[in-house]
Amino acid sequence: IMQRVATETNTFSAADFVGLASALILLVVLLIAPWFVNAGDSVTGFGLLSASESLVPIQTSAPPLLVIAGGLGGLVALWGVFDVRARRISRNGALVAGLLGLFYYGIFLFENSLSTVDAVGGFIGIGFWIGLLASIGLMSQVFLPRPHLPLVRPYDWRNYLTITRTDLFSVFFILVGGWVLLAAPATIDGTTTTFLSFDPQGNQGILVATLSYSMVVGVLYVLSGVIGLAPVAAFKRWRSWLLLLSGILIIPTVLIIAAAGTRTNIVVMTQESLRLATPIVIGALAGIWCERAGVVNIAIEGMMLTGAAFGFVSYVLVLQATPTMNVQNAQLIGVVVAVLAGGVMATLHAWLSITFRTDQIVSGTVINIMAIGLTSFIRREVLVSADAARGTLSPVAIPGLSKIPLVGEIFFNGKPIFYGMFILLIVTHVILYYTRWGLRTRAVGENPHAADTLGINVIRNRWINVIIAGLIAGLAGAWFSLETTGSFDDQMTAGRGFIALAAMIFGKWTPIGAFGGGLLFGFSDALGQRF
Structure with missing residues (x-):
């Protein structure tokens, strides 16, 4: 604010001063209030500390502070709305104060187990109007015109129809955060904890107060969403970082809430998430290679299914023909055949959609349908009559790296195709963005x-x-067939090819984004299996 005063205006109004001072006061209250609350009763709902005893357990101090802080924030926000002399700088101070005021009142409102409610009961009615005033201040900031838009008509209704990706994510986090703030106190007991272990044996870890964590994350989500929507230039540099932090917290938040009252192993969950994300990420990379060249490929499912079938069939037939061959070598031959089988189906797709210019969606659908019938026929004719032994690719520990705590267990004790996912991710990214071929592909x-x-x-x-x-x-x-199950069943890919397409689109057709999307789907699968 002081920087804006020096560069944009020559005066500092009363609204500016009160907005800045109240924001600083509320921040101080945020830091000192928890130390005056009994941890057993209030800190759980307050969502900032989780301990068995506070340093100074004075139960009657924090709730009045919360309500007074909320009232101050709400009044200053209201002042910023109706101050006819208010400039952008005044609205910034009012917005900060209003946000913090609503934050404090929300904390007090959701704390239903306070042992000090009787001592501050007179403040509850005032608190309602405090929250209302703060909400008015916040909403006024949200619906003011965006300063970065070219306002030909300063208050034209068409300015509000400009919707960006940031706006969509902001609304999403506001809805999720509001739902968490409303649902968590009603469904999670204040004494419920989640134990997150960080070693493979599950002996070491941290104990998280589930309700406290949920309330903090809910407030962060709402705050991030409001800042993402607020047309305040000062918040522009923080929007992306707050939304990114909110996105990163989705996975641990879901895990902590899902495991409420129990314990879960972070190492095992991460391993399972990466393992289950492997076919999705690899399939998404396949889609990127096609669609970056201008060819829509919905035939990833059929190519994956064909690779799974022919790879396992070749593994079985090689073992039958040469019983003395090492099983791992036969499985590697099966992997090579699976790769080639996918290439054959892709050749058919290219022949139809590029040479003959068949509709690319129709071509992909034909390949998917043909793959279902072809692989089912191969299974009945070959695998049912053959003595197909179950066996999967063995894990390969990377010497030295596999001994690194946590990281080694997660990333360097996997199976060959698991490692192949990371190799393909790096190779695809480098080729696509740092080579002549990648530049030509994107141009095409x-x-x-x-x-x-x-x-x-x-x-x-x-x-x-x-x-x-x-x-x-x-x-x-x-x-599917050689690294996970050691067998082949009809339609065993179970739609993972289409999920890979969704991960590719979710990741904006970039390798790193596709990996993030695949990891999100893999985590969902792992969470479903675990809980």
């Missing part, structure tokens, strides 16, 4: 006519990228 996908004018062979580029995508999808199929 974005504007094939301009690329052709430049001299790039568009047809050749698309053919090669689609075949590479099929090889990658075949590797994802081998994960």
Whole structure:
């Protein structure tokens, strides 16, 4: 605020001073109030401390402070709304004060187990109006015109129809945060804890107060969403960071709430999430290779299913033909065949959609349907009559790295295709953004006519990228039959190819984004299996 005063205006109004002072006062209250509350009764609902005893257990101090702070924030927010001389700087101070005021009142409102309610009962009625005033202040800031928009008509209703990705995420976190703040006190007991262990044996870890953590995260989500929507230029640099932090906290928050009252192992959950995300991430990378070249590939499911079937069939037939062969070598041969099988299906897709210019959606659908019938026929004719032994690829511990605490157990004790996911992720990212081929691929996908004018062979580029995508999808199929189950069943991919497409779109057609989307789906699967 002082910087804006020095650069944008020559005066400092009373609203500016009160907004700044109240914000600082509320921050001080935020820091000191928990030390004057009995931890056993109030801190659980307050959501800031979790201990068995406070340093100074004075039960009658914090609730009045909370209500007074909320009232101060609400009044200053209201002042900032109706001050006809208020500039942008005044609204900034009012917004900060209003946010903190609503935050404090919300904490007091949701604490139904306070042993000091009788001592501050007179403040509850005032608290309602405090929250109302603070809400008015906040909503006025949300619906003011955005200063960064070109306002041809300063208060034209069309300015409010501009919706960005940040707006969508902000609304999402406001809804989720509000739901958490409303549901957590009603469904989670104040004494409930979650034990998160960080070693494979589950002996060491931290104890999290579930209700306290839920309230803090709920407030953070609402705060992040409101700041993301607020048309205040001072918050622009914080929006992305707060929304990113809120997104990162989704997985641990879901895990802590799901495991409320029990214990869970973070190492095991992370291992399972990465393991179950492997085919999704690899399938998403296959989709990126295709769609970056301008070819829609919904046939990832069929390519994965074909790779799973032919890879396992070749493994069984190789063992029958050469009984003395090492099982691991036979499985690796099966992986190679699975990769090639995916490439064959991709060649068919390229032939139909590129050479003959068949509708790419229709071509992909044909391959998916054909893969279901072909693999079912192969299973009945070959695997049912063959003595198919169950066996999966063995884990490979990376020497030295596998001994690193936590990290080694999660990342360096996996199976071959698990490692292949990370290798493909790095290779795809490097090729796509740091090589001539990647530049040409992106040019072909974005504007094939301009690329052709430049001299790039568009047809050749698309053919090669689609075949590479099929090889990658075949590797994802081998994960099902050769690395996980040691068998093949009809439609065993269970729609993972379509989930891979969703992860690719969720990740904005980038390798790193696709990995994040795949990890989110993998965590969902692991959570469903665990709880």
